[in-house]
Amino acid sequence: MGLTGRERRILAEIEQALERDDPELVQRVAAINRIESGGDVFQQAYGDRLRMWALAHVWLIFSAGAVVIVLLLLAVLTT
Incomplete structure (x- = not known):
């Protein structure tokens, strides 16, 4: 209305x-x-770079978490 x-x-x-x-x-x-x-000029200029940077860091954190989980599993299974 x-x-x-x-x-x-x-x-x-x-x-x-x-x-x-x-x-x-x-x-x-x-x-x-x-x-x-x-x-926003900053968002237009750097928006794609910021998204890619954030995505790369998310994958890095995910990968590090996966490595930690695998190492913990190996430690538990080998003891």
């Missing part, structure tokens, strides 16, 4: 008052909106 014209005007007045009274808050909200919409 959409907003009525009156509701849109009230929201616009609130937005203008916030822009006037607290410009820092407006900048923070705009930055959050850019990040959420995928428009």
Whole structure:
């Protein structure tokens, strides 16, 4: 259900008052909106690298865990 014209005007007045009274808050909200919409420059530039880095570390941790489990099993079975 959409907003009525009156509701849109009230929201616009609130937005203008916030822009006037607290410009820092407006900048923070705009930055959050850019990040959420995928428009963040850092995310666009390094997003794939960060995902690959994280994936590599997850596999490294998984592999190390698997080695520890195998070594523990060998220690239990050989005693």
